[in-house]
Amino acid sequence: MKSELVKRITTSFLLLTLLSFMYFYTYIFIISLVIVSLIAWIEFNNLITKIFKNKNQKNIIIRFIFKSTSLLYLSLLVFGTISIVSTSSDMQHIFFYSLLVSIMSDIGGLIVGKTFKGRKLSKISPNKTISGSLGSIIFSLFLVPIFISSFTNYNLFLFCLMTIIISLTSQMGDLLISFFKRKAKVKNTSNLLPGHGGVLDRIDGAIFAIPIGLLVFKLF
Numbered sequence: 001m002k003s004e005l006v007k008r009i010t011t012s013f014l015l016l017t018l019l020s021f022m023y024f025y026t027y028i029f030i031i032s033l034v035i036v037s038l039i040a041w042i043e044f045n046n047l048i049t050k051i052f053k054n055k056n057q058k059n060i061i062i063r064f065i066f067k068s069t070s071l072l073y074l075s076l077l078v079f080g081t082i083s084i085v086s087t088s089s090d091m092q093h094i095f096f097y098s099l100l101v102s103i104m105s106d107i108g109g110l111i112v113g114k115t116f117k118g119r120k121l122s123k124i125s126p127n128k129t130i131s132g133s134l135g136s137i138i139f140s141l142f143l144v145p146i147f148i149s150s151f152t153n154y155n156l157f158l159f160c161l162m163t164i165i166i167s168l169t170s171q172m173g174d175l176l177i178s179f180f181k182r183k184a185k186v187k188n189t190s191n192l193l194p195g196h197g198g199v200l201d202r203i204d205g206a207i208f209a210i211p212i213g214l215l216v217f218k219l220f
Helices: 002-024 026-051 057-085 089-116 130-141 144-150 156-184 199-203 206-219
Strands: none
Touching: 002 026, 002 089, 026 057, 026 156, 026 199, 057 089, 057 206, 089 130, 089 144, 089 156, 089 206, 130 156, 144 156, 156 206, 199 206
């Protein structure tokens, strides 16, 4: 248990370091985004292959639909994000803020969920609880007083509302990938990140939270 915690902390430190370099260096941002998305797509494909492992015609068609749709989505997400973020420093701030909300939602859900437990949130993922979901929202709101000065166009209420929307989207993304993992009968999408599992395990919420974040900040 202790060794797993050490692995988790070490990997988290390395990921945060990478995130810092992505913020300050555009070329690292672009390269990292492409590589991370490609690995996540490969991990998702492995899940789909395990779920629809029978080689009958129906499963072959379903696998093709899932794989092609996920590739299209991630491609649009990556290249759309690069084109939007690279043209505006404001959009860059929104991107990283949305990512941080997703990260804090994961942390809040884990800490509060394991501490208070209680009623299950969904049958999709039995480890997720209502208390954990509320913890995700609360922890994401911890970012508001830190970053609101960087978003002067939004009042406190609106900024909190957008943060909650991003957090809820991140949680739904997490649940969606948990559904696929449950169907594939695996705990993690891979063992690439020591103490964390796969890349998709870490960005499952972010790949949905980021586009929603860019959208809501643009709309409001």
